[in-house]
Amino acid sequence: MVVPYKHEPFTDFSVEENRRALEAAIKQVESDLGKDYPLIIGGERIMTDDKIKVVNPANKKEVIGYVSKANQDLAEKAHRIADETFDWWRKTKAQFRADILFRAAAIVRRRKHEFTAHLVKEGGKPWKEADADTAEAIDFMEFYGRQMLEIDKGVEINSRPIENNRFHYIPLGVGVVISPWNFLFAIMCGTTVAAMVSGNTVLLKPASATPIIAYKMMEVLEEAGLPKGVINYIPGSGKEVGDYLVDHPRTRFVSFTGSREVGTRIFERAAKVHEGQKWLKRTIIEMGGKDTIVVDKDSDLELAADAITYSAFGFSGQKCSACSRVVAHEEVYDELLDRVVHKTKEHVNYGDPTDNSHYMGPVIDQGAYDKIMDYIKIGKEEGKLMAGGKGDDSKGWFIEPTVFADLAPDATIMQEEIFGPVVGFTKAKSFDEALEIANNTEYGLTGAVISNNRAHIEKAREDFHVGNLYFNRGCTAAIVGYHPFGGFNMSGTDSKAGGPDYLIHHMQGKTTSEML
Numbered sequence: 030m031v032v033p034y035k036h037e038p039f040t041d042f043s044v045e046e047n048r049r050a051l052e053a054a055i056k057q058v059e060s061d062l063g064k065d066y067p068l069i070i071g072g073e074r075i076m077t078d079d080k081i082k083v084v085n086p087a088n089k090k091e092v093i094g095y096v097s098k099a100n101q102d103l104a105e106k107a108h109r110i111a112d113e114t115f116d117w118w119r120k121t122k123a124q125f126r127a128d129i130l131f132r133a134a135a136i137v138r139r140r141k142h143e144f145t146a147h148l149v150k151e152g153g154k155p156w157k158e159a160d161a162d163t164a165e166a167i168d169f170m171e172f173y174g175r176q177m178l179e180i181d182k183g184v185e186i187n188s189r190p191i192e193n194n195r196f197h198y199i200p201l202g203v204g205v206v207i208s209p210w211n212f213l214f215a216i217m218c219g220t221t222v223a224a225m226v227s228g229n230t231v232l233l234k235p236a237s238a239t240p241i242i243a244y245k246m247m248e249v250l251e252e253a254g255l256p257k258g259v260i261n262y263i264p265g266s267g268k269e270v271g272d273y274l275v276d277h278p279r280t281r282f283v284s285f286t287g288s289r290e291v292g293t294r295i296f297e298r299a300a301k302v303h304e305g306q307k308w309l310k311r312t313i314i315e316m317g318g319k320d321t322i323v324v325d326k327d328s329d330l331e332l333a334a335d336a337i338t339y340s341a342f343g344f345s346g347q348k349c350s351a352c353s354r355v356v357a358h359e360e361v362y363d364e365l366l367d368r369v370v371h372k373t374k375e376h377v378n379y380g381d382p383t384d385n386s387h388y389m390g391p392v393i394d395q396g397a398y399d400k401i402m403d404y405i406k407i408g409k410e411e412g413k414l415m416a417g418g419k420g421d422d423s424k425g426w427f428i429e430p431t432v433f434a435d436l437a438p439d440a441t442i443m444q445e446e447i448f449g450p451v452v453g454f455t456k457a458k459s460f461d462e463a464l465e466i467a468n469n470t471e472y473g474l475t476g477a478v479i480s481n482n483r484a485h486i487e488k489a490r491e492d493f494h495v496g497n498l499y500f501n502r503g504c505t506a507a508i509v510g511y512h513p514f515g516g517f518n519m520s521g522t523d524s525k526a527g528g529p530d531y532l533i534h535h536m537q538g539k540t541t542s543e544m545l
């Protein structure tokens with residue numbers, strides 16, 4: 030029997046002991062930088078000459094490590110091993126697979142600050158965000174382990190007196206898991222272990238900006254008893270290795286989390302049936318967002334301002350769930366805007382995230398920096414700059430928390446995902462109009478409504494078309510097992526990570542009927 034699932038508590042860094050523990054862990058991680066990391070294929074460590082250079086986004090000169098890069102030959106080798114391993118792995122008991130996750134979760138929990146410190150360095154995450162990322166990785170392992178045990182009980186169906194009917198889920202086959210850099214531990218871990226615990230074998234291609242945490246997870250899973258060949262670690266170029274694996278006729282499913290551009294490309298490519306392919310590939314595709322907080326006339330404006338500030342600038346706005354649009358009723362617009370601008374200028378400082386006094390760290394890389402600065406330039410033409418607007422990429426990739434006011438609902442920066450510390454405000458004449466504006470993007474991931482009006486909350490529950498809708502709080506920070514996460518429309522397939530249906534996406538239902 031396992032104890033009931035409860036999410037991993039966050040660390041309180043105002044407690045001196047906790048603060049010191051993370052400081053020590055950061056020092057430890059710093060003394061360990063610059064190493065070489067191999068691929069892991071069928072349990073074998075393979076060093077390649079071609080390497081991914083992983084740098085600290087807060088200090089470009091600091092190399093976190095050099096990670097071996099898979100090419101198509103190595104991807105093919107990994108695929109063959111994953112395929113062979115699936116033959117016996119698919120028959121292992123759910124309890125055996127779940128136990129690996131429970132042991133792995135316990136290992137990470139015991140070494141929690143070490144992982145968090147690594148995320149501060151590799152991902153540029155401030156302490157609070159890095160701690161939440163580690164906690165979420167633990168949660169995914171604990172939650173999916175339990176979910177698998179539930180699914181293993183089977184589903185009741187009817188039998189007539191002359192027959193014995195059964196219905197149960199079986200795994201799919203070899204899955205390609207492609208993960209993003211922003212929840213470098215949690216999402217990478219959650220998507221990988223969900224596929225594995227459901228009885229599939231996995232080819233894990235982590236994001237090129239953050240592949241080292243994935244290597245560390247592999248070490249933990251191996252220590253927890255994961256057999257060779259079940260998860261194969263193959264970082265590499267998205268285009269070269271990613272396309273090859275997505276197109277491969279023996280790939281049974283692809284689990285992708287990342288941008289709309291790459292997600293739609295994978296969706297299209299996976300739809301093509303290649304020679305020798307015996308199935309239609311399953312795709313689990315979770316993409317970006319353009320997430321809105323609606324602030325009603327009758328609402329707590331201080332709560333609204335806090336919710337907006339954290340949702341817009343937590344981890345420098347680099348969350349698919351980040352608030353990048355505010356739609357406020359015209360009667361409260363000016364006061365709300367004043368409060369958010371004040372909080373941004375007073376409280377949202379930024380700098381090296383190893384220093385816990387910084388609210389925000391850097392953005393992830395030069396590409397992200399340039400893209401966000403381009404959007405800020407557009408924002409200056411489309412609206413009124415109220416705070417921030419500058420960047421500095423001399424040492425790391427730092428951008429000021431930026432607020433734009435008086436934007437048209439269809440302005441570019443109100444429609445396209447920026448994925449940085451930029452939030453835009455627009456006005457609505459009524460609550461109905463506010464909802465219309467909130468729904469006017471191609472995305473549908475998260476949203477929030479700040480309101481004291483029960484009828485308006487109920488209207489939004491029906492009409493605000495997003496996968497994760499929150500009332501009287503911000504629109505980020507979903508918790509595994511409590512807020513199943515995934516979006517509508519161009520935000521993806523709404524697979525709901527951390528929810529009761531998630532594992533089923535990695536499985537297929539089988540009916541057997543025996544005559545008595």
Ligand SMILES: NC(=O)c1ccc[n+]([C@@H]2O[C@H](COP(=O)([O-])OP(=O)(O)OC[C@H]3O[C@@H](n4cnc5c(N)ncnc54)[C@H](O)[C@@H]3O)[C@@H](O)[C@H]2O)c1
Pocket residue numbers: 207208209210211212216234235236237265266267268270271272275286287288289290291292294295315316317318348349350446448474515516520521
């Ligand atoms: N909906 C969600 O749950 C969720 C969660 C986190 C991030 N995101 C989204 O992810 C994006 C940020 O992450 P990112 O910059 O890592 O996204 P990205 O799409 O650039 O990269 C994601 C992954 O895809 C790989 N990739 C790139 N080209 C590929 C190809 N042709 N074939 C296969 N794989 C390829 C990358 O190497 C990386 O591992 C944002 O849009 C954000 O909103 C969504």
Ligand SMILES: N[C@@H](CCC=O)C(=O)O
Pocket residue numbers: 211212347348349350504505506507508514
């Ligand atoms: N699940 C996270 C977002 C993941 C995407 O970046 C949240 O709810 O804030």
